[in-house]
Amino acid sequence: MTSELTIGFLPLVDACLPILALEHGFAEEEGLSLRMVRDVSWATVLDRLLYGHSDVAHLVAPLAIATTLGRGRPAQPLSVPFVLGLNGNAVTMRPELARKVGEPGKLADPIQAGAKLAHLARERKFAGKPLRFGVVHRHSSHNYMLRYWLASCGIVPDRDVEMETVPPPFCADALESGDVDAICVGEPWNSVAVERGAGEIVIATAQIWRRGVEKVLAMREPVLDERRDTIEALIRAMRKAGERFIDPEYFDSNAEILARPEYLDGDAKLIRHAISDHLLLAAGADPVHYADFMFQYREAANFPWVSQAQWLYSQMVRWDALEFSEEGAAKAGAVFRPDVYRSALSGTGQPLPGANSKVEGSLSRPTAVGTQQGAITMEDNRFFDRRVFDPGDIAGYLRSLP
Amino acid sequence: MRIAIVDESSARASIIEEGLSELDDCEIFVIGERQELLAHIAEVGPDIVLMDLGNPSRDVLEEYFAVSRALARPIAMFVDQSDEESIAASVEAGVSAYVVDGLAANRIRPLLDLAVRRFNAFARLQSDLAEAKGKLAERETIDRAKRILMDSRGFGEPQAYAEMRKTAMNQGRRIADIAEAIVTAHELIGGKK
Numbered sequence: 001m002t003s004e005l006t007i008g009f010l011p012l013v014d015a016c017l018p019i020l021a022l023e024h025g026f027a028e029e030e031g032l033s034l035r036m037v038r039d040v041s042w043a044t045v046l047d048r049l050l051y052g053h054s055d056v057a058h059l060v061a062p063l064a065i066a067t068t069l070g071r072g073r074p075a076q077p078l079s080v081p082f083v084l085g086l087n088g089n090a091v092t093m094r095p096e097l098a099r100k101v102g103e104p105g106k107l108a109d110p111i112q113a114g115a116k117l118a119h120l121a122r123e124r125k126f127a128g129k130p131l132r133f134g135v136v137h138r139h140s141s142h143n144y145m146l147r148y149w150l151a152s153c154g155i156v157p158d159r160d161v162e163m164e165t166v167p168p169p170f171c172a173d174a175l176e177s178g179d180v181d182a183i184c185v186g187e188p189w190n191s192v193a194v195e196r197g198a199g200e201i202v203i204a205t206a207q208i209w210r211r212g213v214e215k216v217l218a219m220r221e222p223v224l225d226e227r228r229d230t231i232e233a234l235i236r237a238m239r240k241a242g243e244r245f246i247d248p249e250y251f252d253s254n255a256e257i258l259a260r261p262e263y264l265d266g267d268a269k270l271i272r273h274a275i276s277d278h279l280l281l282a283a284g285a286d287p288v289h290y291a292d293f294m295f296q297y298r299e300a301a302n303f304p305w306v307s308q309a310q311w312l313y314s315q316m317v318r319w320d321a322l323e324f325s326e327e328g329a330a331k332a333g334a335v336f337r338p339d340v341y342r343s344a345l346s347g348t349g350q351p352l353p354g355a356n357s358k359v360e361g362s363l364s365r366p367t368a369v370g371t372q373q374g375a376i377t378m379e380d381n382r383f384f385d386r387r388v389f390d391p392g393d394i395a396g397y398l399r400s401l402p
Numbered sequence: 403m404r405i406a407i408v409d410e411s412s413a414r415a416s417i418i419e420e421g422l423s424e425l426d427d428c429e430i431f432v433i434g435e436r437q438e439l440l441a442h443i444a445e446v447g448p449d450i451v452l453m454d455l456g457n458p459s460r461d462v463l464e465e466y467f468a469v470s471r472a473l474a475r476p477i478a479m480f481v482d483q484s485d486e487e488s489i490a491a492s493v494e495a496g497v498s499a500y501v502v503d504g505l506a507a508n509r510i511r512p513l514l515d516l517a518v519r520r521f522n523a524f525a526r527l528q529s530d531l532a533e534a535k536g537k538l539a540e541r542e543t544i545d546r547a548k549r550i551l552m553d554s555r556g557f558g559e560p561q562a563y564a565e566m567r568k569t570a571m572n573q574g575r576r577i578a579d580i581a582e583a584i585v586t587a588h589e590l591i592g593g594k595k
Contacts, residue, residue, distance in 0.1 A: 041460040051493040072468050138465045165465040167458035170436070
C-alpha cells in the first residue's frame, strides 16, 4: 500500500532531497507517493503546514524553532527529524562594495573582509547612509550567520548597518536598484544576481561556520506521531536521494530535474554550479570550486543535532529580544528529533552518531567519532572566529559573544 | 476601517475591492506594486491588510509587523485572533489577513468571509477562462483535422466529422485527441499547416 505525503517547498536548490527522492524513485521504493507543493514565501509554506495543506515542509531551520516557541504567532509545536542540508548560502554585494571588501573572482577571507567592511560601515553610517543588508527571513540561518559574521567583525547589526527582509526572487533586483548593498541568500539566487552583474559573491556562509545547519524537514508534532512510519520511510528515501545528489555522475541530470518548471523553474547551468560546489563569483569570471559549499550527505549531515537547534536558539536570544531560559533552550532543542532519525535508519547501512548533541565548532581536523552504527569521520566544523558552542552552557556562551 | 489590499494582479484586486465596498464604513486602498511596499502601507495606516498567499513579499510584511509590535499601534497577524475556522478558510482560498491589534473579532469575521468569497470567485473565473481557452483550441484543431480529411480523402464535412467520431469511439478516445493525431501526422508527412 502506498502512503501519500504532501511536501511544501520553496524553489531553492536545497529543496533537492525530497524532489530527488521522488524523481529517482526512492520514495516509491519505500511505498511513498509524494506530492510537491511549491510556494514563494516561507510564511505561506508555514501556513500550509499549520492548516494541513501540506504534511511536511522544506523550512528554514530557525522558523521551525520560532514557531514552536510562539515567536510572531501563537505557539504550535513543530518537529524536525531530518536536516535537509548544511550551508549553501552566500553573501553577495553590489560590485563596487564587493571590490572594496575583497578581490574580484576570489572568495574573500572572512576576517580580512570583515575588517574592511567594518571600516566602510562606519564611513557610511557617518555619512548618514548606513550600509543595508538583505536577508531572506527574520527567522533564517541566513540572518543569524550574517549577523554572527558582522558582530564578530565589530559591526553591530541594526545599529551600525541596517537589516531588512528581501524575498529570494527579488534579491538581484534589490541589489541592482541599490535598495540593499548586500544580501545573504541561497542558490540559485546569488548566481542570478552575479550573472546579471547586479552583485559579486564575497563569502560563502560555509566560511562563517564550516558546518552550519540550514534547511530542515519540518512537520507538526501530531503529524509526526500519527504518521511515524511514513515519515521514517521518507527519511530513508531522502538519505538515498542524498547519496545520488552528491554523485558527480548525476550532477547534470539532477540539475535538469531541479530546473524544471514545477520545481525551481530556473537555469540548469546555474543549479549545476551550486550542486557541484562551484560558485560564479563575478560576471564573466570562471566558476570557482569551494568544497562543501552545500553539504547534504557526508558525516551524517542530515542528523538533527540537538546542539544545532540550540545554537539557533542562542542566536534568537542574541538578536530577537528573546529572554534566555533553560526551559526555552530545552524546548528549542526538543524540536530536533534525533530519536526519529535513528529509528528510521537503524539496521540500514547508514551511519548513526553515538550522541544527540555535540560541542559545535570544536573540530579542526578529521576526527573519527563514536557511533551507534557505521563509521563517521567528522571534518573541520569551526566557526571562522574559533569560538565554540557548548550546549551545556548556553548562558556562558551568550555572555562571551560580542 | 481602513483596508489595504496588496495584490500584483490588478484584476483580482479590483474584484476584491468591489466585494468589500459592500461593507459600510470601510475605506479601501489597493497597493499594486512591490517597490516601496512598506512605505505605502505605512502611508495608508491600515487596520487590516489583505495579501494573497502567492505574493513573495509576505515574509517582508511579516517582518515589518513583527517589528511594529513595539510601536504604538501594533499590527497582529490574524492567527493571533485564534479563529481557526476563518483562518483555514482563508488559507484554502489563498488569502492572508493581518489585523491591527484590538480590532473586535465581530468586525473582522464578515470582512474576511467576504474576502474569501471574492478570492474563490476569482479562482473560479480563472479556471473557467482556462477551460474556455482549452475548448476553443480543441475546436480549432477539430476544424483543421476535418479540412485535412476533406482535402485528402474527398469527404464532405459531415462525413469527415463522422469518421473522426467513429475512430474516437472505436479507440475509446476523445474526438479532440483523434483530431490532434491527424493534424500532427499531416504536419509530419509534410502537409501544409
